[in-house]
Each structure stands twice: as structure tokens, then as C-alpha cells.
Amino acid sequence: MKVATVAGGVTTPRGFKASGVGVGIKRGEGQLDLALLAADRPAAAAAVFTTNRAQAAPVVVSREHLRASGGFARAIIVNSGCANACTGEQGLEAARAMAADTARLLGCRPEEVLVASTGVIGVALPIDRIRRGLPSAIAALGDDQGAAAARAIMTTDPFPKESAARLVAGGRPVAIGGMAKGSGMIEPKLATMLAFLTTDAAAPPPLLDRALREAVAVTFNAITVDGECSTNDCVMLLASGASGATLTDAEYPAFVSALTAVCRELALGIVRGGEGATKLIAVTVTGAATEDEARRAAKTIANSPLVKTAIHGGDPNWGRLVAAAGRADVAFDLARASAAIGPMTLFRDGQPHDEAAPEAAAYLRANAEIEVTVHLGAGSASATVWTCDLSAEYVRINAEYRT
Amino acid sequence: MKVATVAGGVTTPRGFKASGVGVGIKRGEGQLDLALLAADRPAAAAAVFTTNRAQAAPVVVSREHLRASGGFARAIIVNSGCANACTGEQGLEAARAMAADTARLLGCRPEEVLVASTGVIGVALPIDRIRRGLPSAIAALGDDQGAAAARAIMTTDPFPKESAARLVAGGRPVAIGGMAKGSGMIEPKLATMLAFLTTDAAAPPPLLDRALREAVAVTFNAITVDGECSTNDCVMLLASGASGATLTDAEYPAFVSALTAVCRELALGIVRGGEGATKLIAVTVTGAATEDEARRAAKTIANSPLVKTAIHGGDPNWGRLVAAAGRADVAFDLARASAAIGPMTLFRDGQPHDEAAPEAAAYLRANAEIEVTVHLGAGSASATVWTCDLSAEYVRINAEYRT
Numbered sequence: 010m011k012v013a014t015v016a017g018g019v020t021t022p023r024g025f026k027a028s029g030v031g032v033g034i035k036r037g038e039g040q041l042d043l044a045l046l047a048a049d050r051p052a053a054a055a056a057v058f059t060t061n062r063a064q065a066a067p068v069v070v071s072r073e074h075l076r077a078s079g080g081f082a083r084a085i086i087v088n089s090g091c092a093n094a095c096t097g098e099q100g101l102e103a104a105r106a107m108a109a110d111t112a113r114l115l116g117c118r119p120e121e122v123l124v125a126s127t128g129v130i131g132v133a134l135p136i137d138r139i140r141r142g143l144p145s146a147i148a149a150l151g152d153d154q155g156a157a158a159a160r161a162i163m164t165t166d167p168f169p170k171e172s173a174a175r176l177v178a179g180g181r182p183v184a185i186g187g188m189a190k191g192s193g194m195i196e197p198k199l200a201t202m203l204a205f206l207t208t209d210a211a212a213p214p215p216l217l218d219r220a221l222r223e224a225v226a227v228t229f230n231a232i233t234v235d236g237e238c239s240t241n242d243c244v245m246l247l248a249s250g251a252s253g254a255t256l257t258d259a260e261y262p263a264f265v266s267a268l269t270a271v272c273r274e275l276a277l278g279i280v281r282g283g284e285g286a287t288k289l290i291a292v293t294v295t296g297a298a299t300e301d302e303a304r305r306a307a308k309t310i311a312n313s314p315l316v317k318t319a320i321h322g323g324d325p326n327w328g329r330l331v332a333a334a335g336r337a338d339v340a341f342d343l344a345r346a347s348a349a350i351g352p353m354t355l356f357r358d359g360q361p362h363d364e365a366a367p368e369a370a371a372y373l374r375a376n377a378e379i380e381v382t383v384h385l386g387a388g389s390a391s392a393t394v395w396t397c398d399l400s401a402e403y404v405r406i407n408a409e410y411r412t
Numbered sequence: 413m414k415v416a417t418v419a420g421g422v423t424t425p426r427g428f429k430a431s432g433v434g435v436g437i438k439r440g441e442g443q444l445d446l447a448l449l450a451a452d453r454p455a456a457a458a459a460v461f462t463t464n465r466a467q468a469a470p471v472v473v474s475r476e477h478l479r480a481s482g483g484f485a486r487a488i489i490v491n492s493g494c495a496n497a498c499t500g501e502q503g504l505e506a507a508r509a510m511a512a513d514t515a516r517l518l519g520c521r522p523e524e525v526l527v528a529s530t531g532v533i534g535v536a537l538p539i540d541r542i543r544r545g546l547p548s549a550i551a552a553l554g555d556d557q558g559a560a561a562a563r564a565i566m567t568t569d570p571f572p573k574e575s576a577a578r579l580v581a582g583g584r585p586v587a588i589g590g591m592a593k594g595s596g597m598i599e600p601k602l603a604t605m606l607a608f609l610t611t612d613a614a615a616p617p618p619l620l621d622r623a624l625r626e627a628v629a630v631t632f633n634a635i636t637v638d639g640e641c642s643t644n645d646c647v648m649l650l651a652s653g654a655s656g657a658t659l660t661d662a663e664y665p666a667f668v669s670a671l672t673a674v675c676r677e678l679a680l681g682i683v684r685g686g687e688g689a690t691k692l693i694a695v696t697v698t699g700a701a702t703e704d705e706a707r708r709a710a711k712t713i714a715n716s717p718l719v720k721t722a723i724h725g726g727d728p729n730w731g732r733l734v735a736a737a738g739r740a741d742v743a744f745d746l747a748r749a750s751a752a753i754g755p756m757t758l759f760r761d762g763q764p765h766d767e768a769a770p771e772a773a774a775y776l777r778a779n780a781e782i783e784v785t786v787h788l789g790a791g792s793a794s795a796t797v798w799t800c801d802l803s804a805e806y807v808r809i810n811a812e813y814r815t
Contacts, residue, residue, distance in 0.1 A: 322811025
């Protein structure tokens, strides 16, 4: 079931306040760099974290807190401008202090506060600035400040990313909201993806966790800008219960559909705002032996620099699609394989059909949202992964000297 | 044992002749596009082929011939300008015809001829031009024509790649020679790596195969330009026995060292000539749990666009090295990890040492050959992988419209 999203963000669901303030972590006048998301009462909480083994301090601390609280949280405190990653014991202390100060000011326990950071790696977190700035973040909290929070978590994202959706559960209107930041960071020079989601449904933490993992698998985990995986990635979801609706097995599918819609809009926003991106590319793999193989093949194609540069250049180079699928280490039968760019099939059952190439080239030039499809000829499973093209601008952004 | 290479190529070992001629596959006046390497008598042969499952017709045919001949070959015929990949049954027939015609003209059996192609994918091989041109390739054969053959296998490689080494085996002088082409192809727009090696030692095919695999593992399989793996990659080795020396277990280590030296020189030439490359980067991973994990971590770092762009931009961004190692899915202990750029250690035992960053930046700017080292803190195994930087020129080359 596809759910349409609505305008809104993390404060669209009832029971949440947010703020975004500047505390001097980023350079430059008036830059927002501290975001606070607070629930009026302890909210059920779920989170997924980066699989990178060089886990940043805030990831370690948020994991600990989620475990200690048994899946409940009152607030999420996020800074941009410094990732607090590869910072040793000092970094862990800073992340813990950030949570403890927030807890003290909100009147809750430290383990009820989750922490996230994004920005330059290997630099000590300016914890004193955050501590001095926290009271202003508390003072600015409002149920209309979701947009300010969405701006405060940005690094060099070209635009803020917010989304919301509505559904009816148990006869009551329920809202889901979210904000995210993506991969467009000159300062940090590392693609960190952060997303924060809220709902005013009530849900036990295990059910919330299941819903979050289900939605993330086909959205945030199905996008790739450059195949990198940050030390700081996380997606967090808080459920306030303020709608009066309690999530049960009956409403679960509708809730997951709405949550997935919000996650998809945020995830595609991250790809659209990818470093140097000019095109959003949906890579669909069909005819795979298993769904996992379909996803792996789609990721290999989506991360192929030759595929990404070809689409950037408007070249209907189906050979690169087939070659990328061939090296994905999944079941693949060249004699039964096919490849299409948009609706134009350029390779079918192992044979080229280049007569459609001029049309495919026109399609690539005319559209900002591109669909490519590769059939592996090995089964009936499929999957879609989203990516962006690779431009000279990506290289320029990432090669600029870190000041 | 490191062996120094000498000037020379595939005709440096006795018993081989080569030629490079133009038969009109590539556009443009006087372009060499057909290379022939012929042994005076049947030579022991070994080969390794691409692991891509979309295997090109010449790969399929060469595999068949090597099996049918029991590991012997009289000649290798190679064309550039057309990969004969994704070309269906017609492509297989063309590759077989190319071998059969060469065999007829040389007076040997078709299965004694190996075939290779490089160039644009999904386009029918102009087999008539090759057949018409073959007599001129035979007529041009000479034991001083290795350089012409090395030029004829190029696509947009910026320079030809040849190497040779000498050793003494069983009291007799033995030579090893080789030529390779790499990844700098606008026309094919797919990075095909081809390498052809010769020796005048005599060796049974199984021993030759073992020596080739051993040398390839630490040379051609330890380089990466963009993580792509072509439909046409192959490395072939012929042993003529014309030196009168027969390879035994006693000489095997010295032979492998010399073969590895030739392969390394050719492999590093491919990286130096990588599309848009301005720097050769040696990525060494130490402290790994196993050699396989060391190699995988080194490949993940070497293929990281963030690492490659940072080095291109002269940015001593050790955080990207650590983050890439962290996502390589190998044993990794952040608290015991370290990272160095050249001789400057910028991260040690989980703590930043940015005081060396200015020196590291100067090192990156001053050198065309860069060494980076990441210690995983998980064991004592190590491996080195070579790559090049990622420049805006790479994007320009690969985004240009295929005419």
C-alpha cells in the first residue's frame, strides 16, 4: 500500500516539541548547529545504527541509553559541525555529558536522552559550547519549530528534508513525522545520514522497532550516494502516544506503510541532495534468484562509477549495467538477461537492441528522475535501489582541502 | 625476494615473435588494432580470466581452447576497438573464426590459439576486417615487434605497458616478458585489463598455472582503478622452453619472484595510466586478522571515492581511511587502530594526532606516489593494494557521450 505524504515534520505528531539554535560549532554568523527534539512524556523509542565498525561516540552512547531505558526516550539532542567520531575516551565523555546536561534541564534521567552528531571526523567535540547553548535550545522548544530543527542538523545539505503522513488507527487520527540530513558535507567530508522520526501513536518498543526496521530496509537502506557508510549514521523513531491511538497488529500494516512513505520521501531527498547530484536514479533489478541477491545486484549497479558517469553524461550505455550486474556475485544468466533505460529495452535475452539507443539517450537528457532496469534471468525476485549520478562537482566538493 | 625488471617485452624471451597491425577496427588513420603473439613451437600455457558472470565471447572461447589443448598454445590473437562482449551466439562464432583463421595461417590446430578482445561492449566484432587483416599480422611477425604488439592492444591507455626480467634457472639464463593494457578507454567505456606474458623456460602447464596464479594474486588482483571488473579481463602466460632451462621445484621460487616483478611493473603501469589518474596510491593494511581480511580492507579503502578524492585534493583526511576500514566487514578494533599518510601517523590507538596533518598535506602535494597505511588492531596479517586518485577528469572521460 502506497501512502501519500503531507507537509510537516517531527512536530506534526502531537506530544513533541523541537528547536534549532546556533551555539558556535559551525563557523559563520547565525548558523544553526544544535537541534533538540523533546517528547512531553517518555516516548517509546526505536533506532537503527551504522554497521561501520568505527562507531562514533554518540552512536555508542545512544545504543547504551536505549538499552538502559528499556526502549524509552524523552529527547534527542543533535549537533552538526562535528561528528565526535574517532575521538577516543574523551569523545565518549563528551557525548555522555551532552545527554546528561539535556536530561538535567528537561528533568529526566540521562539514559532517556539519545545523542547524535554529524560533521568533521577526528576533532574533539566543543562540549563547552554545547553546554552553554543548551538552555537556549530548551527555551526555543515549540511544537512549530520542526523546520528549525531540520535546518540545525544540516551540514552542507543543499536543502532541509522534512516529511509527514497521516493515517487512522483504532478510529483515531495518527500522524507520523520526520526530518533527515544527508550526504552533502564539505566540512565533515564524510557522508553521514541522520533521520529522526516521530509518531503520536502509542506502541510498545518491540513493535516500534519492528516497524522501523521494516521501513528502513526499503528506504534508507535502499539508497546510496557513493557506497560509503558513515561512522555516525542513525535513524531514530519516538512514539508519544498523544493521539490516544495504540498500535496493534491490526493497524500495524497501515502504520508501516505510512512510516515507509515518510522514510522514502526523506531518503529520496537525501539522494536528490547528494554531493554534486543532478539526477535521481532508480535502479530496479528483476529476475533475481532471491530478494537479497536482487538488492545486492541493484546496489552494485547503483554504486558503479561507470554507470553513474554514463547517466550523468546522457549515455545509454547498457553494457555498463550488464557488466556491473555480472560482477555482483549473484546468480546471473547472460543468455536470459536484459537491460532497459526508462521504457527502452536495449539488451534482451543476451542480444543487443541498439536501435532504441537514440530514444534512450533523449530520455536520459530530458529527465531528472531516471529509471534503469536489469533482468538477471535467474529467478523472479526483484528490488529497487536509489542513487544519484556522479559528476565532476562531486570530485570538486570532496577534493577541496579541509581547512 | 624482489627482482629488478629490465627493458623488454613479450619477445624478450626466446622462441616468440609478435606483431601489431591496423585492420580498421578502430577509427582513424594508422591505428594499430590487431596484435599477434606466436610461439615457434607449441608452448605450455596458463591463463586467469575475469570473474564477471557476463563473460565475453573471447573469454569463453579461450577457456575452451585451453581445456581442449591440455594447456598448450601456439599463438594469442588480440584485437582492440571492440570487446565482442554481450554479443550472443554470433559473438562466439566470431571469436572462434578469429582463432581458426589464425590457426590455419600458422599451421596449427584452432584450440592452440587463444583469443582476447577489448573495446566497446555490445557491438558485433567486425570479423571480416580481422580475417582480411590476419595475413598482414602474420607477415609482420618478428622477434623485435613486441613494442608494436603492446601498442596494438591499447584502447585509450595513455602509454603502452611492457616489462621483462631475467633469472638463471638450472644454470641457464631465462627471460620473462610481458605486455598489458589497462583502464583508460573512452571508446569501450569499460575498464578491460589484458596482460600477456612469455618465458623461454620450459614448464609443465600445471606448474605454470600455479606460478601465474601466485604472481597475479599480489599484482593484477591487487590493483583497482574504480572497483569495476570487466567482461573481458584476462592474463595469459606462454612458456616456449627455448632457453633450454626446465622449471623445477628448485627454481620455482626464483621464477615466481621474477614473474611477480614483471606483473607488478605492468600492473602499476595500468594504475598510473588509470582514467584521469594523477597519483599512484599504495594502500597497506596491517594488523588484520587474516591476509584475506587485510586485502579486503585495503580494497575497500582503495575503492573509496572519499579517500580517492581526498588524496587528489591533497587533504590528509585520515578519518576517511578509518571510516572505510570500519565498513569493510573485517575484524577491526577502533581503540587499537591507527592510520598513517606517508610516514606521518595521524591516528594512533583510537586517538587523533592531527599535529602531523600539515606535514602529511605537504607530503600529498609533493609526491606522485603516495603510501597510506591503516592498522586494524585485530591481528598481524597485512596486504597492499594499489589504486589511483579520483579526479574530475575521470568523470569527464566516462561521461562523454559514446558516439
